[in-house]
Every structure is written in structure tokens, then in C-alpha cells.
Amino acid sequence: MIYNALGNYQSGTLSLDVFKYYIEKQQSAYTCLENINMDEIAPFPFARELPTIKKATEYLVLEAMKRASGNQTVAAKMLGISQPALSNRLKKISILQKS
Incomplete structure (x- = not known):
């Protein structure tokens, strides 16, 4: 100033x-x-509280899969990881969601 x-x-x-x-x-x-609703513009569904690394990874993986219309190869490229690495992460998420 x-x-x-x-x-x-x-x-x-x-x-x-x-x-x-x-x-x-x-x-x-x-x-x-x-006047901005942070839930509408934020890449993660939180505004005030930060997620754990584990939860943030889950959000990123699921968002990439959504944007890639379920195509793991495309989603993996978005995330900068290999398709097998993404597949492993998806399996872990699936296990976490079942428990």
C-alpha cells in the first residue's frame, strides 16, 4: 500500500x-x-478442514476417474502415475469403502 x-x-x-x-x-x-461457495469451486469437497493425505489421494483418484469417464489409462495420465498404480489405488479405495 x-x-x-x-x-x-x-x-x-x-x-x-x-x-x-x-x-x-x-x-x-x-x-x-x-459470497463464493467454496464447495462449488474447490477441487475437494471441503472448505475449512484439510483432509488427510490418504483422503486427499482418494478424492484425486475418484475425480480423475470421473473426468476420464472411467478410463483408467486416461485417469492415470491425469494423475501422473501408471495404470497399474492407479488400479492398485482403486482397489484400496474399494476395500476402504466396503469396511
């Missing part, structure tokens, strides 16, 4: 208008963020 104020400094006195403009701009940005 100080840097911007000094950059816009053109008269003999440093005006508070620059600070007021910056503060109003920041407040409007935060107001916009408050």
Missing part, C-alpha cells in the same frame, strides 16, 4: 486518497470472496 501511494505521489503533499482507494479495493475483493 505504501509503495502504491508513493508511486502515485505527484503533488507537494502525500494524499490519503491513495490509501482510501487501496483499502476500499481490498474490502470489495474480500466481500466478493465471502
Whole structure:
């Protein structure tokens, strides 16, 4: 904020208008963020609490399979892993969901 104020400094006195403009701009940005439903834009179905690595991996695998319309080869490429590695992860997820 100080840097911007000094950059816009053109008269003999440093005006508070620059600070007021910056503060109003920041407040409007935060107001916009408050109206966003994080569940709609977040890649994971959480907003406040972070998942465990195990749960995050499960979310990523399931999302990749969804985006790949069930094609394991395509989903594996999205995740940057081999198809057999994805198959193993899917088996683990299946076991976890049954218990």
C-alpha cells in the first residue's frame, strides 16, 4: 500500500486518497470472496478442514476417474502415475469403502 501511494505521489503533499482507494479495493475483493461457495469451486469437497493425505489421494483418484469417464489409462495420465498404480489405488479405495 505504501509503495502504491508513493508511486502515485505527484503533488507537494502525500494524499490519503491513495490509501482510501487501496483499502476500499481490498474490502470489495474480500466481500466478493465471502459470497463464493467454496464447495462449488474447490477441487475437494471441503472448505475449512484439510483432509488427510490418504483422503486427499482418494478424492484425486475418484475425480480423475470421473473426468476420464472411467478410463483408467486416461485417469492415470491425469494423475501422473501408471495404470497399474492407479488400479492398485482403486482397489484400496474399494476395500476402504466396503469396511
